[in-house]
Amino acid sequence: MKFIDEYRNVELGKKLIARIHQRSTQPARLMEFCGGHTTAILRHGIRQLIPQNIDMLSGPGCPVCVTANADLDKAIASAHLPNTIITTFGDMMKVPGSHSSLQQAKAEGADIHVVYSTQDALQIAQDNPQSSVIFIGIGFETTAPTIAASILEAEQKGIKNFYIFSFLKLCPPVIKAILNLGEVRLNGIIGPGHVSTIIGSHPYEFIPKEYGIGCVISGFEPLDILLCIDKLVEQIEGDQPQVEIAYRRSVKPGGNRRALDLMNEVFEIGEANWRGMGTIPASGLKLKRKYQRFNAEQIFSIDPGPPREPKGCICGEILRGIKMPTECKLFRRICTPEHPVGPCMVSSEGACAAYYQYGVN
Amino acid sequence: MCLAIPVQVVSIKDSEAEAEIGSVKRRINICLTPEVKVGDYVLLHTGYAINVIDEAEARETLRLLEEIASLSEIH
Numbered sequence: 001m002k003f004i005d006e007y008r009n010v011e012l013g014k015k016l017i018a019r020i021h022q023r024s025t026q027p028a029r030l031m032e033f034c035g036g037h038t039t040a041i042l043r044h045g046i047r048q049l050i051p052q053n054i055d056m057l058s059g060p061g062c063p064v065c066v067t068a069n070a071d072l073d074k075a076i077a078s079a080h081l082p083n084t085i086i087t088t089f090g091d092m093m094k095v096p097g098s099h100s101s102l103q104q105a106k107a108e109g110a111d112i113h114v115v116y117s118t119q120d121a122l123q124i125a126q127d128n129p130q131s132s133v134i135f136i137g138i139g140f141e142t143t144a145p146t147i148a149a150s151i152l153e154a155e156q157k158g159i160k161n162f163y164i165f166s167f168l169k170l171c172p173p174v175i176k177a178i179l180n181l182g183e184v185r186l187n188g189i190i191g192p193g194h195v196s197t198i199i200g201s202h203p204y205e206f207i208p209k210e211y212g213i214g215c216v217i218s219g220f221e222p223l224d225i226l227l228c229i230d231k232l233v234e235q236i237e238g239d240q241p242q243v244e245i246a247y248r249r250s251v252k253p254g255g256n257r258r259a260l261d262l263m264n265e266v267f268e269i270g271e272a273n274w275r276g277m278g279t280i281p282a283s284g285l286k287l288k289r290k291y292q293r294f295n296a297e298q299i300f301s302i303d304p305g306p307p308r309e310p311k312g313c314i315c316g317e318i319l320r321g322i323k324m325p326t327e328c329k330l331f332r333r334i335c336t337p338e339h340p341v342g343p344c345m346v347s348s349e350g351a352c353a354a355y356y357q358y359g360v361n
Numbered sequence: 362m363c364l365a366i367p368v369q370v371v372s373i374k375d376s377e378a379e380a381e382i383g384s385v386k387r388r389i390n391i392c393l394t395p396e397v398k399v400g401d402y403v404l405l406h407t408g409y410a411i412n413v414i415d416e417a418e419a420r421e422t423l424r425l426l427e428e429i430a431s432l433s434e435i436h
Binding site: 001002003004006009011012015016018019022034035036061062063064089091116117118119120138139140142143145146149192193194195197198223227230246248249250252256258259262347349 | 362363364365366367369383390392393394395402404406407408409411412414415416418419421422423425426427429430431432433
């Protein structure tokens, strides 16, 4: 397919890898913040192809994985409300909450539909005017404008039975939180490609300014990722950290203005609860006061009780980059994609699932 | 989750378009990309086009990759 195949050219890839080997002399630790990058890096064997002095860590960039149990429990509890239809992206179904999962709730009789788009959720709301239809809003800045668009469409069409949970999260604040934690010393950041398609490259300027390391925004094909690593190596070797875009066909410095406008019309910045990191101020998106009638948390009385973390699961540490999936005692033995203990094994973009699937030891 | 794939827009009606993905056609929402024209490629994320792919920049990146490849041969 166009814009995919040409970025998988093996010959160009080999030469790019050779050049990275030629230029990289210093130990360098890079973190990819996007779960899509984690999967692509493991799938294409990039960790094994680059020089051994370059270490690659996965960060908190899988929305399913970073959704805290407290929020997950609210979504699962809402599935048992009378006359309610839950709509959700498929990845959320198997994620174990404190006591149950959406899949289990469905088995117990809850009406839960997996949707591909908020458009599908809106259609379900229109087709079932007697039911309350709740969409579980997870995602980063890539997804937030699409959820904002669905709220505006519901308002415009007078759809009165459509609600959302907003567990939406923002990337730059969590990058900052990881850097502030200082648990891992990073030399460069692989910036998220599709989040940046929406927000542009300017919101990352604090990274070289305040932390003295570079951030290169990458696409998702192997040549995109190698080009990004090459640019980071160049920055590290030349000691010139900066924000660069290595995914120019999709990312503009100013992002997508229209998408940002819709997002800012519907949402305001608020605190968010992150698995493994707790509450981070100004790192989430909440519905603005004028759109509170769509807010499932406001409208429905939901009390799932205090959250509980699965025993032995180290998803939180994996999301902070301080442990690898293979360091978890449950990995492969007890925790598998069929029987996941933690969310990083459930989501197709979770680090544990990627390590499991691509057999990295 | 932030997965998005390049698809080609084949027809447009108001805020909706029809896009071709391989040989499959599906309806997509283009309210986030009002500038899109028939024939453009867009990145499709959860049923919405989130940008119009810049073909000139795509060519430029490929040219840069070729240039890098030729440099690695010289050394």
